[in-house]
Amino acid sequence: MKLLVTGGAGYIGSVVAHQLVAAGHEVEILDDLSTGFATNLPAAAVFHHTSIHRVAEILTPDADFDGVLHFAAKVEVAESVRDPEKYWHHNIEGSLALLRAIRTARTPRLIFSSTGSMYSGDGRTAFDEAAEIRPANPYAATKATVDMMIAGECGTGTLGAASLRYFNAAGAVRTAETYLGERHEPETHLIPILLQAAGGQRDTFTLFGTDHPTTDGTCVRDYVHVSDLAAAHLLALEALSPGRYEVFNLGNGDGYSNRQVLDTVREVTGRDFPVYDADRRPGDPAVCIANSDKAAVELGWKPQRPNLSDIVADAWEFHRTVHGIAG
CATH class of the missing domain: 3.90.25.10 (UDP-galactose 4-epimerase, domain 1)
Structure with a gap:
C-alpha cells in the first residue's frame, strides 16, 4: 500500500514508519520537525517537511494514497494545561485539516494515534473501550475530540478508521x-x-x-513497548473496512x-x-x-x-x- 505517516519523525511514528517500510509498503512522511528528528526517518520514505495544516498539498486525489497513519500532535500533559490553545490548534485543527483532505482525496483508511488517558474510572479496574471518557487535561480532551471527529467521518460510508488508544509508550x-x-x-x-x-x-x-x-x-x-505499539498499527491497517470505525486499547x-x-x-x-x-x-x-x-x-x-x-x-x-x- 501507499501510505502517508503524519508525525513520522517522532518517537512512535518513526518506529511505525520503519516497520511499514520493512513490510514492503510505499511510505511518505509529513513532519514539521518541531519535536521529531530527521535522523529518525527511514531512507526509503519520501519526506515532506511541512505542517499538518498543509496536508492537503500532499494528500491530493491524484496522489492515490491507500491510507494515512496520523501521529502529528502535541503530547505533553503539563504543557496542555498551561497552554490549551496550542493543543486546540495543533491537535484538533490539524486533524480537521487532515480529515478534509482525506474526504477530498477519497482516501479509504485512517489509523489515529489516540490515548488511554481520556478514561475515568474507579482507580482499580482496567479500562476497556467502553469505559467512561472524561479527560482530565486538555491534551486528553483533544484526543477524545478527534476520535469523535473520525467516527463522524466514517459515517459517510467511505472511510474505514481505527483509533488506537495506547497507554504509556516506552522502550527503544x-x-x-x-x-x-x-x-x-x-x-x-x-x-x-x-x-x-x-x-x-x-x-x-x-x-x-x-x-x-x-x-x-x-x-x-501501564507501560507498553514501542515496538509492540507499532506492530498493532500494521495489524489494524489490515483490518479496516469502509464505513467502519473501531477503537482499540493498547497496553500490557x-x-x-x-x-x-x-x-x-x-x-x-x-x-x-x-x-x-x-x-x-x-x-x-x-x-x-x-x-x-x-x-x-x-x-x-x-x-x-x-x-x-x-x-x-x-x-x-x-x-x-x-x-x-x-x-
Whole structure:
C-alpha cells in the first residue's frame, strides 16, 4: 500500500514508519520537525517537511494514497494545561485539516494515534473501550475530540478508521539504519527523565504526587513497548473496512507505580541518584491501566516485550548510545 505517516519523525511514528517500510509498503512522511528528528526517518520514505495544516498539498486525489497513519500532535500533559490553545490548534485543527483532505482525496483508511488517558474510572479496574471518557487535561480532551471527529467521518460510508488508544509508550528499537527511542526537549516523560538522572544529565529526580489513592501513593501506569505499539498499527491497517470505525486499547494490562519504575531504573542501570517528593502535577490521574482484550481477539495483537525491566533496559541502551554514556 501507499501510505502517508503524519508525525513520522517522532518517537512512535518513526518506529511505525520503519516497520511499514520493512513490510514492503510505499511510505511518505509529513513532519514539521518541531519535536521529531530527521535522523529518525527511514531512507526509503519520501519526506515532506511541512505542517499538518498543509496536508492537503500532499494528500491530493491524484496522489492515490491507500491510507494515512496520523501521529502529528502535541503530547505533553503539563504543557496542555498551561497552554490549551496550542493543543486546540495543533491537535484538533490539524486533524480537521487532515480529515478534509482525506474526504477530498477519497482516501479509504485512517489509523489515529489516540490515548488511554481520556478514561475515568474507579482507580482499580482496567479500562476497556467502553469505559467512561472524561479527560482530565486538555491534551486528553483533544484526543477524545478527534476520535469523535473520525467516527463522524466514517459515517459517510467511505472511510474505514481505527483509533488506537495506547497507554504509556516506552522502550527503544534498533533498526538496520538507526536507533529509535524516546527523547523530547524539554523531557517530561517518566522513564527518560529517570534515565537522565541515572546518566548524569540531571542532578536529582522529583517524584510528583505521593498521596494518590494507590498502594505506595504514587501514580500507577501501564507501560507498553514501542515496538509492540507499532506492530498493532500494521495489524489494524489490515483490518479496516469502509464505513467502519473501531477503537482499540493498547497496553500490557499491568500497572506499575512511579516508585516501582524508579526502583526498576535503579536496578537496570546500577546507578543511584537523589530523589525528592513534590506535590501532584495538575491533570494527572491516579491509575491508568489498559484492558486490551479487544485488540487481542480482533487484531491478534499481543505484546511481545511486556516486562518492565526489558522496556527500561532497551530505553537505557538507547539513552547511553545517544549521550555517549559508558556502561
